[in-house]
Amino acid sequence: MPNTTSSNLDQVRNWLLARTTERDSIDPDEDLITARLVDSLSFVEFVLTIEEASGVEIDREAIDLDDFRTLKAIERKFF
DSSP states (O other), X not given: OOOOOHHHHHHHHHHHHHTOSSOSOOOTTSOTTXXXXXXXXXXXXXXXXXXXXXXXOOOGGGOOGGGGSSHHHXXXXXX
């Protein structure tokens, strides 16, 4: 069963923010891919971070990129 606390989503947000020095916040509706906060090289680590924070194993064969575009989408799908 997925975790539902916002502190778990904060783990994902903090992982994203730790990867850049230019930012100190991320809007829940901001497209993480368009903003280049997640790229193809970091995507696997990003998925693992979400799994660890949510307690949900993500099926790599059924990934829908739209589920990872925003913090709001991540919260809705995995938390």
